[in-house]
Amino acid sequence: MSTEHSHVAAGTGNERALLIALALTSCFLIAEVIGGFITGSLALISDAAHMFTDSAALAIALVAIKVGKRLANKKRTFGYYRFEILAAAVNAILLFAVAIYIIFEAYQRFKNPPEIQSMGMLAIAIAGLCINLISMRILSGGKDNSINMKGAYLEVWSDMLGSIGVIVGALVIGWTGWSWVDSVIAVAIGLWVLPRTWKLLSDSLNILLEGVPEGTDLTAIEQATLxxxxxxxxxxLHVWAISSGKVSLTMHVISEENANVLLKAIQLMLIEKFEIHHTTIQLEQQACTQASEVHSFG
Known part of the structure; x- marks a missing residue:
């Protein structure tokens, strides 16, 4: 027996925002890569690498939304909602790879610091910051409702911090001539992003492994039902998420009461206290044979 629930794909209203952000980021990426090599700035190349992952993340997020809109069928009974979680995981892996590369390259440069053209580095970083701020503003509306959009927003947010770091580095190098500051800024960008990337990856893996969604208290659900x-x-009793904001619950309940009345009471409680709408509840007069094979409550 199931409650009524929505089958609308999460994040379908974010396509336009992603498309605009993708266009802005991709166009500036080319300029920043060229500028990084011309100025000799690793920090700028680091920022350009993050711009690349931004573009990849936004493209993947856009594809995820389009795929997620495909209707369920006899082969994919839940539809393609979970594709957005795969996209978020891929984005996190990309960020990890870029951060490791930048840290390695910075180590190489510490041993042989190159000459840095600080003014060119500064101009490009300021332009990049403007692009990041515009993209963040565009994406901010959907980041709290979709892990896919959250991943895309995090990519742009981390690159915004990178642009600020490059600006600071360019000013310091211009005033002091300390070219090693460029490598320090590049490493700082990588280390700043890593914890947030790990959080995104762990959230994605938790959903893919059908773990209990963050913020859902299984013990509280058990006690409220009993x-x-x-x-x-x-x-x-099982609680998991198909995708962002689509929490599902199944459980078997032992009772000799009126089935319809009790079922409605349980469904209403789960909606009001835990905001869980997609439920399948089996009412029994005695425990089924499966109960001895899995974790039981009560």
């Missing part, structure tokens, strides 16, 4: 009149015990 507190309802007529509920003797429960077992086979």
């Amino acid at each position: 507190a309802l009149p007529g509920v003797k015990s429960i077992h086979d």
Whole structure:
């Protein structure tokens, strides 16, 4: 028995924002790569590398939304909602790879610091910062409702910090001539991004492994269900997320009460207390044979 629930793909309203941000980022990426090699700045190349991952992340996020809109069928009964989680995981892996490369390259440059053209580095970094701020503003509306959009927003946010770091580095190099500052800024950008990238990757893996969604208290759900009149015990309680904001729950409930009345009470409680709308609840008068094979409550 199931509650009524929405089958609309998460994040479908974010396509236009992603498309605009992708166009802005991709256009500036070319200029920043060229500028990084001309000025000899690793920090600028680091920022350009993040711009590349920004573009890849935005493109993947856009594809994820389009694929996620495809209807469920007999082969994909949940549709393609989970594609956005795969996209978020890929984005996190890209960020890890870029951060490791930048740290390695910075180590090489510490041993032999190159000459840095600080004014060119400064001009390009300022332009990059403007692009980042515009993209962040465009993407901010959907970041709290979709892990896919959150990943794309995080990419642009981290690159914004990178642009600020490059600007500071360019000013310091221009005033002091300390070219090693460029490598320090590049490493700082990589280290700043890594913890946030790990959080994005762990959230994605938790969903892919059908773990309990963050912020969902399984014990509280158990206690709230057992507190309802007529509920003797429960077992086979599972809570997972198909995609961002699409939490599902299944459980078996032992009761001899009126099935329809109790079912409605459980469904209403799950919606009001835990905002879980997609539920499948099996009512039984005695525990089924599966109960001895899995974790049971009560």
